[in-house]
Amino acid sequence: METTQDRRIFIDRLSQFPDQEVLIRGWIHRLRTLAKTTFIIVRDCSGEAQCVAASETLKELRLKLEDAIEIRGAVRLDGRARRGFEVEASEVTLLNPCANNLPFNSSTSTDSVGLDTLLEFRPLGVRNDEIGNIFRIQAATLKYFREFLTNHRFTEIITSKIVAFGTEGGANLFEIKYFDRIAYLAQSPQFYKEHGVAGFERVFETGHVYRAEPHATSRHLTEYYSLDFELGFIDGPDDVIQVERELLTHIFERLNAECGEILEHYRNGPLPSMLHVPIWEFGKCLELLRDNFGRADLVDDLDPKGERQICQLAEQETGVAAVFVIGYPIGNRPFYTAPRGDGRTANSFDLLFQGLEITTGGQRLHRRSDLEAALRGRGLDPAKFEGHLKMFELGMPPHGGLAIGLERLTAQILGLSSVKQAVLYPRDRYRTTP
């Protein structure tokens, strides 16, 4: 359909049209005006090209950085130009000018620009590769997540985010005014993905979840994007861990191969293989922290500092700063968690990666009677969970799964200091715009 005369050509295809007349469109990424000649670096979604024009012909356009423009011109092979060619512009059209006095632009460093300003000028921010590439990596991560699971017999499901009650008993739920009653925003697709196992055996979902977290830290968002999977007919939590090892290794290998150039700007060295990430007992972790760091303050959970310390020890031992921690006290885990033989610890785990917990998962209870007992043990009334419990009478197999926070995973892949840098439009205690 595309003709070189009438239709716009993507910049990464220009070298296929030597000495031909082409039409390109994009933003002014750099601009250098000399007395006779003006050099315009134009950028579109495919790349950058240097265009040259007689300065005289551009005067009235008052071109500036970030303007949206169209250039008609001829492709000239030129060894001096960065890509081996440049475009000799015969006609430059201003499609839409940019405002004056922007706080930053797409070709300069955004290191000193604060998050508020980056959000206020979001489109300009993401036009800058330092920011935009975070979201390209995020999109690629999401693609490889779905790719791996689809290739391993998982069915993608879409479940409702409007629910009649919470999965974990009711704290930190956002209320929705739902016509003449109250509903809530889903905290997790946990129940639905378990039901999905009873239907499809293996399911995954990628979607938003909501937590009315009253505190605003660099690690907390009220809305985040959860990568969930759940699978049936497992022997124990190790089956879930093994899927995650292979899944993350797939994602990381694909990122290294397809986005290596971007990754280099953010981290030292490629992403590691996760195939041999060890599984450490929670009890052992407490001992290690006591012995290596003098931590005597931790009892039934790790704190952020402890997570970093454990990753440091894992890196010393395996070369990869990652470890699955299993066997937390059962009381700290949700009611649907399967206990281990001792009854006191849980068959659930966290994955700590480069100092941050990026996954919680494990084996779940799969018998109605066990779930009822677990609810009662926490002072919850099984009758209120009848709609959920009923699904366990439909041939629910032993099953387990996990959830990965996409923003946390993105932040750890790229070494970002705040999870908010990995969200296009973050939501927290105080922020509902842009």
Added chain:
Amino acid sequence: METTQDRRIFIDRLSQFPDQEVLIRGWIHRLRTLAKTTFIIVRDCSGEAQCVAASETLKELRLKLEDAIEIRGAVRLDGRARRGFEVEASEVTLLNPCANNLPFNSSTSTDSVGLDTLLEFRPLGVRNDEIGNIFRIQAATLKYFREFLTNHRFTEIITSKIVAFGTEGGANLFEIKYFDRIAYLAQSPQFYKEHGVAGFERVFETGHVYRAEPHATSRHLTEYYSLDFELGFIDGPDDVIQVERELLTHIFERLNAECGEILEHYRNGPLPSMLHVPIWEFGKCLELLRDNFGRADLVDDLDPKGERQICQLAEQETGVAAVFVIGYPIGNRPFYTAPRGDGRTANSFDLLFQGLEITTGGQRLHRRSDLEAALRGRGLDPAKFEGHLKMFELGMPPHGGLAIGLERLTAQILGLSSVKQAVLYPRDRYRTTP
């Protein structure tokens, strides 16, 4: 990692283990108990296998349809069995029994089962192929949607569903109690995807959107899954239409190739090529409806019946029951719609497919001054849209895009009578569970 001794084998791999001992897990899909021998059809996510066991050995298990079981046995090649082999069971273990007296099961027709019952027993419903395959087709549709756009330079974005105000002025919004203030559930990612164009040039998003629709018809949901894309540097709405023609053709070709067997159960003949779906003027459509169906009642929009009639005419003309209708009166379109030269009609379109509108799209206004004028023309105060309008001063190119309702698309692909059949957990005026 898998060993035939200890680890469960997926059913579709069984024929690779002739005369070997295997372990399989799944649900009892069919069960036939004779005096000496019992035939169990076991199903897992990969397929079905016939297992035979001595009836005597199974007595105490009281096996029934839908139980989750594990079978250890030997694979015997057998010409009489459907797949050329069967499993001679040596040990059958009940992993989790199913309740008695279920209203339907996974191997019988669900035609006479109502939606309420299907939802009440959702996992069992989707274990039945008649229902489960709807969602397999939906998952595949979603996969091919993302695949096409990713291959055509679109970047996937994730945008917030918690917004401070609506994109279209405020009607039909669900209120969220957001700490000490009110926020809303997003009706569409419209503003964000336009901002995305100014950042990435081409973006897509797949995610939930929310409409507080007070009426409960077979076509309305309060929560649905929207497939959105938006692209910059277009010449007009035809560029958007052309992307949709190629996108849907890609999805349909992939579905025909990969899911042909499933499609056969739902529709006569494969999905059509959409490459030559025509573009009809809204005015012409009114004339056609008058001339062919005596419809004189339609003035500024089509009704559901009119949509079906137009598709019928398109099918007579092109062989495909699909048509892009363009040039609706501008007053009926959202404020951001680009007008045509006449100022009275809109550069936006609907795609009607097999009698139902499945897409609304078009070119958008890209200059701040035009948007301000359009807002004022509708009695809206531009100052209230300042956060949005500002983004149009960052070099916003001419752009357009569209949204496809995934449930509607799924329903039309499979010929379902209600869009609610294409949602795992539908939400409407009266329904927030399961």
